[in-house]
Amino acid sequence: MPDGSHTDRPGRSVVVQGFTNSLLDPAAPMLGPLEDGGTIIANTAPGCWGPMITPRLRGGHEVTQPVYVDGAEPGDAVIIRIRDITVTSSATASGHDSSPEGFCLGDPYVAARCPTCDTVWPETHVEGIGANAVVCDVCGNPVTPFAIVHGYTVTFDDSGAVGITLPADAAERIARDADHYAALPDASRQHSILNYAPSDMPGAIVRMRPFLGQLGTCPSMPMPDSHNAGDFGAFLVGAPHDYALTAEQLAEHKTDGHMDIDAVRAGAILVAPVKVRGAGVYMGDMHAAQGDGEIAGHTMDVSGSVTLQVSVKKGWPIDGPVLFPRLDDLPPLARPFSAEERAKAGRLAAQWGVARLEETAPISVIGTAANLNDAITNGLERAATLLGMTVAEVRNRATINGAIEIGRAPGVIQVTFLAPLSALDAVGLGDVARGHYGV
Numbered sequence: 223m224p225d226g227s228h229t230d231r232p233g234r235s236v237v238v239q240g241f242t243n244s245l246l247d248p249a250a251p252m253l254g255p256l257e258d259g260g261t262i263i264a265n266t267a268p269g270c271w272g273p274m275i276t277p278r279l280r281g282g283h284e285v286t287q288p289v290y291v292d293g294a295e296p297g298d299a300v301i302i303r304i305r306d307i308t309v310t311s312s313a314t315a316s317g318h319d320s321s322p323e324g325f326c327l328g329d330p331y332v333a334a335r336c337p338t339c340d341t342v343w344p345e346t347h348v349e350g351i352g353a354n355a356v357v358c359d360v361c362g363n364p365v366t367p368f369a370i371v372h373g374y375t376v377t378f379d380d381s382g383a384v385g386i387t388l389p390a391d392a393a394e395r396i397a398r399d400a401d402h403y404a405a406l407p408d409a410s411r412q413h414s415i416l417n418y419a420p421s422d423m424p425g426a427i428v429r430m431r432p433f434l435g436q437l438g439t440c441p442s443m444p445m446p447d448s449h450n451a452g453d454f455g456a457f458l459v460g461a462p463h464d465y466a467l468t469a470e471q472l473a474e475h476k477t478d479g480h481m482d483i484d485a486v487r488a489g490a491i492l493v494a495p496v497k498v499r500g501a502g503v504y505m506g507d508m509h510a511a512q513g514d515g516e517i518a519g520h521t522m523d524v525s526g527s528v529t530l531q532v533s534v535k536k537g538w539p540i541d542g543p544v545l546f547p548r549l550d551d552l553p554p555l556a557r558p559f560s561a562e563e564r565a566k567a568g569r570l571a572a573q574w575g576v577a578r579l580e581e582t583a584p585i586s587v588i589g590t591a592a593n594l595n596d597a598i599t600n601g602l603e604r605a606a607t608l609l610g611m612t613v614a615e616v617r618n619r620a621t622i623n624g625a626i627e628i629g630r631a632p633g634v635i636q637v638t639f640l641a642p643l644s645a646l647d648a649v650g651l652g653d654v655a656r657g658h659y660g661v
């Protein structure tokens with residue numbers, strides 16, 4: 223496995239079947255190496271609820287082992303083309319959560335604790351079904367760092383188009399064979415949330431629109447996977463557990479791989495910062511669907527298969543991710559102008575003496591912070607720095623030719639707008655935009 227001094231010949235593809243212990247550690251071995259332009263094929267595990275009720279997992283999610291990309295060095299970026307995302311679970315469960323007192327050391331995602339025997343990160347097992355089914359191996363008492371306040375079990379049709387939420391008897395039937403219905407990968411170490419059998423809103427119909435809640439590159443110091451972002455990462459600042467960071471360390475080392483942006487789906491292109499040698503491309507937290515904001519705190523976490531194509535962009539030290547969404551995921555005002563629209567604008571330009579009209583293409587810059595207001599500021603500043611504009615100009619362009627979209631409350635957003643192709647060309651992204659949108 224690559225360790226920063228490997229001599230293995232890069233492969234054209236890497237198949238990923240292993241997972242981290244929810245901790246992204248730049249010193250840990252990576253898979254690969256993958257050649258520049260090569261393909262990653264991965265089988266991912268559910269992200270939120272399963273790991274959240276599995277205390278031995280220390281980051282709140284269960285993401286794939288990072289992949290070493292040949293030639294990627296700190297200060298570069300990687301261009302990740304999402305070729306395919308396919309759900310393999312036939313059912314999942316989710317809901318709005320609470321964190322019962324006493325079951326963690328400061329943060330239930332990172333440092334779950336058994337309050338009976340005072341073991342932090344205890345090994346646990348499943349006995350029966352329901353909200354107290356996960357019990358401590360040491361003392362035999364239930365360990366519930368999270369509880370479902372209002373939840374549901376949902377099953378999906380064979381076409382991968384729709385699902386329905388289930389009544390209690392059906393949810394309990396699925397719970398008795400939870401790992402099968404969740405399609406947990408063989409290497410997964412989580413307890414499936416299907417064991418809880420929540421059934422508070424049966425009979426709802428849902429659409430399936432799968433995407434990756436986690437996709438990015440390894441941070442440059444050890445960090446719990448779900449906290450590799452400005453909002454969740456804020457909980458690490460001054461924390462009472464082993465993974466505490468300062469605010470300065472968080473800002474320097476995170477890569478914002480945990481976005482929960484529903485446009486990170488098949489057909490999109492993500493440009494991610496490289497902060498460690500080899501980049502360490504990882505993924506996980508696949509969702510069957512989610513409305514903007516993930517306002518319940520969680521959505522329908524599923525297992526799935528993913529195919530990515532990864533290439534290196536040398537000498538491009540971005541601070542956070544840049545996204546080129548699918549055309550149908552763009553806000554209406556950020557979509558490329560049609561030939562008819564450009565013709566009308568041309569006639570108007572001739573009438574008013576405008577010598578040249580801008581040529582533009584969409585871009586979406588990710589911003590993260592402890593709250594949405596600060597995340598918007600972060601996204602605006604990143605976009606301005608990237609494209610050589612003032613923040614005021616980015617504000618104007620996002621207002622008349624784009625939108626601010628919420629990835630996740632409390633603090634992940636997208637600044638999406640039509641940017642001048644001249645500005646995109648200046649930073650080497652013009653060809654990516656032209657090829658993706660046909661402009």
